[in-house]
Amino acid sequence: MIKAVLIEDEPQLMETNRLMLKQNFPNIKIVGEADTVSKAINTIQEQQPQLVLLDIELADGNCFQVLNQCRPYTFKPVFITAYNHYAIKAIKFSAIDYILKPVNEFEFCNAINTAITSINEDEIKLQTFNFEQQYNNEAKSKKLLLRTADSLHLVDIKEIIFCRSDNSYTTFFLNDGQKIIVSRSIKEYEEMLSEHDFIRPHQSFLVNLSHVTKIDKTDGGFMVMKNKKEIPISSRRKQMVIDKLDSL
Template identity: 50%
Template sequence: MLKIAIIEDELAIRDTYKILLRENFSDVEIIGEAGTVAGAVKLIKEGAPHIVFMDIELEDGNSFQVLQNLRPYHFKIIFLTAYNHYAIKAIKFSAFDYIMKPVNEYEFINAVRNAIETVKTAPDSQEQVTNLLDHYQGSQKSGKIVLRTAEAMFVVNIATISHCKSDNSYTTFYLKDKKEVLVSKGMGEYAHLLEDYGFSRPHQSFLVNMNQIHKIDKSDGGFVIMENGAEIPISSRRKQQFLSILETI
């Protein structure tokens, strides 16, 4: 049976989580609850949960302070927040699930199912949490992003990403070594995350690493030729903005 810990400072919300878990998951055990940093650290160390629900803001601090006092990270995390918290970007870079309050039952159940599945295939969250804390702390960029596929999680150096291609709600990452990673998220989210790392969109369906462009081919409307030989079309609608960004590099 999988063990779950709830780190949340509002008692009524804790009760909601417990009801949803008991109604939808017969194979989990709620081992305890906490609403403070110290209480959360104690609960996780002593209870050794497989999955932890973590509200970002706690009574006396936040969940990142909890994580800084815990090692190793042999559990999966589902973050919870009442608003578009400044830490959401760090959470997205690390491929953790998060739920906005008030909790939507469908999103809650889906997040728990995802966590249960990843516990079975990849129970260790060490690299994910390390990347999360690197992005969260200070102004230093981690330089890495966690890409979660159906089979595994990849911690990728952002500088090694050549370009990304969108296919509806899926995104394929093409890496410098010719490796490809397919994730089940739309490219819009990644465009927002990677813009500070020199990525731009020459076309609605493509996101390119501007530092890996070999040349611009002006024939047939225009193409970006990447260092790995990939040819990326430039749409007429995005051409002027894209070339302007390229000139600033």
């Protein structure tokens, strides 16, 4: 049985979260609830849950005040947030599960399912640390957490040469020759990495422009990367590639 704590200052949403857990996850037992920072800290410390549904913004503070008082982390957080650019950006770059308000049952269940299959103390520390760094700096993220089937990789974004799509999987090719395969679509990473001068010259590829050495216009056009790999450029994206390179 997995012990869970719910932290939410909106009574209606607290009830929604409670009902969704009870209806969909009989293996999860709610051992505590809190609607303020101090109650949240006390409840987590007393109950020692494995899972915490944590609203990012509380009426009297935020999730960081809770997290800072609950180290070392032995629980998996699932963040709940209304749309917040910096929060969602930090969450995605840290591979943390989250629920967006207003709560959708399908997305709620997906987030909880993912969280309970990856309750690992070392992963939690790495994810939470990266999340705090990204959120509090409110600047360009420098690190990206990639979750594979059996591990979690903290990657310097500048070390990513390119990504290749394979249906719902994405393979990252790094500067040191390492390949990392994750079960997320390349489109998600395109949105996340666009501010780091990554572009999509072809449906199957996402490229870090800082690793491009040459644009070859023969055979329809392709990019030559620092690792000598050749990335095709689709005809309909060719002008976009040229315009982006001109703007650098």
